[in-house]
Amino acid sequence: MLRNYFKIAWRNLLKHPTTTSIHLIGLTLGLTTCLLILLFVQNEWGYDRHLKQGDRIYRVNLIRTTGAEVEKSGITPYPLAPAMRTDFADWSKVTRIHADRDLSVLVSPQKILKEDNVVFAEPDFIDLF
Structure with a gap:
């Protein structure tokens, strides 16, 4: 058939x-x-479903308008996280991260340690993720 x-x-x-x-x-x-x-x-x-409280995790983005150009990024002003901690007391955790492309650390006068793609995070980051 x-x-x-x-x-x-x-x-x-x-x-x-x-x-x-x-x-x-x-x-x-x-x-x-x-x-x-x-x-x-x-x-x-499926986004953030692998986390225990993934439905309660949010990301704050910055939308900057300069003339006719609109720029969207995850970079926010430094004092935003402390302000969110005080203004929104019912939020359990607030954390921020900072990504750096290249990092050079002077270990000794003869030795410089260079790292690529370094990310700095606050201690609450571990609790959230």
């Missing part, structure tokens, strides 16, 4: 190549779009 379906499909392809091509392109685009939407939704729903 399945063999007959393939024969009929092949005959229709040879008989109406333009229509069959349009149908196949539409089917391919539809399935690809559904798959991409599924992957996007799965990524959004």
Whole structure:
């Protein structure tokens, strides 16, 4: 039976190549779009699910508008975390991190230690994550 379906499909392809091509392109685009939407939704729903209280963790972003240019980043002013600790007392933990591309530490006059991609974090960072 399945063999007959393939024969009929092949005959229709040879008989109406333009229509069959349009149908196949539409089917391919539809399935690809559904798959991409599924992957996007799965990524959004799975974000921070591995953490115990992932639904209670938020990130503060900075949106800076300079003329016509809008810049979005995770960099916030230094005094923001202490202000959040005092103004929002019901929040259990507030932490901040600082990423540095290159770090040079003078160990001794003859030795300089260089590290790439260094991240500094507060002690509450360990409790949150």
